[in-house]
Amino acid sequence: QGEEHSKACGHSQFGRIYEQGHYPEWDEDHPIHFVGHSAGAQVVRVLQQMLADKAFKGYENTCENWVLSVTALSGAFNGTTRTYFDGMNPEDGKSLRPVSLLQLCRIGVIIYDWFDIPWLKNYYNFGFDHFNISWRKIGIWGLIDCLLGNAGPFASGDWILPDLTLQGSIKLNSHLHTFPNTYYFSYASKRTSKVMGITVPSGILGIHPLLFIRILQMSLWRHPPDVPPPYKGYRDEDWWDNDGALNTISMTHPRFPVEHPSQLVVKDSDCQPFLPGIWYYKIVEGDHILFIVNRERAGVQFDLIYDSIFERCRKHAFRKNPTMPNHIS
Template identity: 60%
Template sequence: MSVWILTPRRILWDVVCIAEVIVSVVVHLSYGLSVFGSAVWIDVMSTLSASRPQSRRHAHARVHPIVDENGENSKFVADDDDDDDDERATTRAVKQQHVEGFGAHVLEGHHEKPPIVLLHGIFGFGKEKLGSLSYWGGAEQRYDRILVPDLGALTSIHDRACLLFYYLKGGTVDFGLKRSQQFGHSRFGRTYEQGHYAEWDENHPIHLVGHSSGVQVARHLQHMLAEKAFPGHKTTSADWVLSVTSLSGAMNGTTRVFLDGICPEDGQTMKTISLLQFLRIGVLFYEWLDIPALKKYYAFGFDHYNLSWHKAGMSGLRDTMLGRSGPFAARNWVIPDLSIQHAVEVNKKLQTYPNTYYFSYATKHTRKVFSQILPKSFLGTHPLLFLRALQICLWRHPSHLPPPYDVYRDEDWQDNDGALNTVSQLYPRIPIEHPHCEIGTESTNDEVLQPGIWYYTTLQADHIYFIVNRDRAGVHFDLLYDGIFQRCHTQMRRVLKCQPVEAVKSLCNL
């Protein structure tokens, strides 16, 4: 009798799950195609514009927001390019007043600004991909000495860190003999004939700014530098990194991976029917086709697995589709790296180093309605993220499974930005909390910025508010990136002058 009662429920539940997967596939595929189409459209229009005579100045008038005292867009006005340049200059002058409290810090005997390296997140892309479209919404054009590497849209955190090292230093990417044997891919990858910052060392450090999973790439790279993990480079150290800035960073994993199709039992394997299974099939087929024009325009980053048809053949496609080989079978890709269970293991070895400055901008787009955490608004949340934001609010760890770490509580993981739980973005905290300080709430005039401490603040925004579409964030986009870049370009000495923390508070609280 009980079986007869439960069977219809089970069938209904399976139907709901399949329907949810279909909706997720349609939404994510539509968004991906729209971004790809936008990139193509921008390039086509740029080509056409370049072939035409320059139009009069007023034809380039831009619409920009006027922000009221509460930070809300109250109206929009159109200005020409000269007025827009004046406004940007004024904004930068105001931000410069904020950062003057840090003092002008330069490396002893070295007066050149260290480069700022922007590290994209999942499905992200660098300067070489998607034509003229910018993952960072054009933020990299606001200042000089900013590098935007392409690290692969779905490659693992470790593989991205390896690629990043050789992108900067130059040479042939070496993923390591042991790791290549463990995960079944080639040991060596692409070759950079000339590093983008070949002089990189302890006396010529870099600033790393990572969005989403990009911050874990930054932390993993610094760990590998400290461990001298790159063959032929025996003088590396953690001091090669001067600062790490996290923007919506996935430092402690996310419950979203369980909604997308990762099993909560281990945080690694995929459910049979899930969004990730559709993604896996599409990616493998894309890699197997290996169409040069498409791969040059957008790449998932799995070239070291030799998945193309002329290397793998039909048998290779069959084996990867059946889960016998390839990055998904080996679980050597980014989604499993973002599970809470994996974050616990990784954070046991990733350190917060005493000579590096750390900053974190967490994002939250939820609010408490009576006793339930819910998305802040439907219209204010990106359509790609609203469904997941609601699901993350409602997700509960299965009661029959052990918690992912000792003090795990569901209620701590409900606030989110549509992709990551806000609690994960603040600072490294599981399995142990790293040194941290919240800017703007408990700070006093006697406190000073020090290396080896995560200074964090929380912004009201969804996960992609500050990337791709610059117009969506408006003036807040300029304030955020101006603050980050100016801090990097002025804070360049390892021994920081004792300055009041009020300057920092004004910078972080946008």
């Protein structure tokens, strides 16, 4: 699979080599709790599916039970209408509009990766090393080819934004499972409220200034009338509540094309007992970066969320009861 995919998309099959993992003991008997933010939550789901599918050559003993729990902070499970505002075509969810914010980002990323300045790449890496678009490898003509859209990640469609459109997420979700032995919890963020039946940003003071306009935009989203809806039963108003980057409906649990088992959590007793195979989700007031960037800005809510995550992980630290020394027969 990996070899076929890399050939089709024009990149190396393998990227950076990590000689030693952080947790070499990782296996079904030593499973891991994962916490993912935004698209990272969907990446964890893809990883778990790949473990279940034994997709890693040389590791035939993997299975879905290597993942004990998945906690999502503003997880991008069902895509976002933000992608269309920024430049993705609602017609196909794959191509970019010629004039858009994403086109500017595309040009900037290509030039950044082409210059391949080590200290800059150590500071921030866009993750395109496997496309080999450094000036050392492709030269000036290769750069021009990438900028013209004939080569590189944006030519192949093998980058994150197509997967974050509603169409792309539906395609991705169609082969991602919720597994019966894994615990799932999701925090869905929302920075909108209804005023006289109209969805608007909920106040100005608590919203990051860079996100305020984006929240307002997303709360006014209208799917183009001349474009077929992304799924049967689609309604614009379902997608108006948002946190500036993702729609709240997208963050609760996988919904499209098939809705996975879920339970809204209003108070702690709503998830007691906390059962595997069900997406428990909580709606929290906050913009998309409130719980990841600045602890001071989020205040006590920041600590409460992470305390609850760690407490939940500790409570479900074992899938099976551990054998203690005095229990050995």
